[in-house]
Amino acid sequence: xxxxxxxxxxxxxxxxxxxxxxxxxxxxxxxxxxxxxxxxxxxxxxxxxxxxxxxxxxxxxxxxxxxxxxxxxxxxxxxxxxxxxxxxxxxxxxxxxxxxxxxxxxxxxxxxxxxxxxxxxxxxxxxxxxxxxxxxxxxxxxxxxxxxxxxxxxxxxxxxxxxxxxxxxxxxxxxxxxxxxxxxxx
Amino acid sequence: xxxxxxxxxxxxxxxxxxxxxxxxxxxxxxxxxxxxxxxxxxxxxxxxxxxxxxxxxxxxxxxxxxxxxxxxxxxxxxxxxxxxxxxxxxxxxxxxxxxxxxxxxxxxxxxxxxxxxxxxxxxxxxxxxxxxxxxxxxxxxxxxxxxxxxxxxxxxx
Numbered sequence: 001x002x003x004x005x006x007x008x009x010x011x012x013x014x015x016x017x018x019x020x021x022x023x024x025x026x027x028x029x030x031x032x033x034x035x036x037x038x039x040x041x042x043x044x045x046x047x048x049x050x051x052x053x054x055x056x057x058x059x060x061x062x063x064x065x066x067x068x069x070x071x072x073x074x075x076x077x078x079x080x081x082x083x084x085x086x087x088x089x090x091x092x093x094x095x096x097x098x099x100x101x102x103x104x105x106x107x108x109x110x111x112x113x114x115x116x117x118x119x120x121x122x123x124x125x126x127x128x129x130x131x132x133x134x135x136x137x138x139x140x141x142x143x144x145x146x147x148x149x150x151x152x153x154x155x156x157x158x159x160x161x162x163x164x165x166x167x168x169x170x171x172x173x174x175x176x177x178x179x180x181x182x183x184x185x186x
Numbered sequence: 187x188x189x190x191x192x193x194x195x196x197x198x199x200x201x202x203x204x205x206x207x208x209x210x211x212x213x214x215x216x217x218x219x220x221x222x223x224x225x226x227x228x229x230x231x232x233x234x235x236x237x238x239x240x241x242x243x244x245x246x247x248x249x250x251x252x253x254x255x256x257x258x259x260x261x262x263x264x265x266x267x268x269x270x271x272x273x274x275x276x277x278x279x280x281x282x283x284x285x286x287x288x289x290x291x292x293x294x295x296x297x298x299x300x301x302x303x304x305x306x307x308x309x310x311x312x313x314x315x316x317x318x319x320x321x322x323x324x325x326x327x328x329x330x331x332x333x334x335x336x337x338x339x340x341x342x343x
């Protein structure tokens with residue numbers, strides 16, 4: 001059982017995640033993609049905007065899938081206990097420069113714990129990040145699962161463009177936007 | 187007059203009821219994905235930060251081998267001529283045509299990804315493992331999705 005507790009290496013995790021693409025095709029000819037669920041939730045909550053007026057019930061499989069993700073997160077994180085992340089010492093030094101301790105477990109508690117979330121600045125930081133993710137994912141018609149994994153697997157050109165966008169945006173964010181926002185948080 | 191934006195989903199129809207049991211395989215597949223996302227640490231903010239600083243191979247290895255596995259299995263399914271239960275050939279639905287949306291939307295998504303270190307899959311996995319922060323990210327993501335729906339026609343696609 002030791003392997004279950006330790007960090008799964010990339011050459012196990014990657015292929016398992018890649019197998020989601022054929023698995024969802026075999027289950028019902030579905031395209032593996034997670035951010036669509038956000039749109040289905042808005043549609044299910046009864047938005048009357050044209051963008052949300054479609055047959056979301058026909059996409060119910062996607063909602064079942066994300067419910068499953070949360071369930072899997074519960075089993076892996078709560079039952080087994082979250083793994084301790086071992087970071088590159090260079091990254092640790094950079095984190096200290098940002099004012100974040102590199103050893104607070106799976107996630108920096110300074111950003112994700114209840115006490116962080118209940119501070120207005122902490123709440124706003126996560127809300128802004130989430131907003132950009134939701135907005136960008138719909139504009140690009142997909143997120144990392146739909147484009148970087150499914151779309152690239154199927155050799156689809158738009159997905160390559162979107163994936164380049166994801167990485168460029170992330171680089172800019174981690175280099176400049178994040179330090180700037182964290183300084184403002186404190 | 188904005189160009190009509192092509193859409194991936196069918197308009198409202200009178201959908202027939204689907205039995206709950208039909209959702210079970212998807213629930214299980216999702217649970218498997220969420221489990222891996224936590225155990226392989228791809229749902230960790232630290233791992234994403236490390237990736238964007240090019241200081242670890244882990245995330246690149248995960249994404250790269252996932253794409254290779256996906257591509258190989260698609261090739262194999264096509265080669266074997268596997269069909270869906272309805273008889274149609276298995277195929278990944280193509281993306282809608284678009285000139286600007288993939289790069290611009292991708293950039294916006296990336297900005298958020300670099301901040302909160304979680305893409306939509308990991309957001310749900312973190313929610314399940316009881317992280318308060320994931321709740322706020324999900325709220326923000328729903329808000330962003332809604333606002334996109336609001337201003338969609340004014341954006342270049």
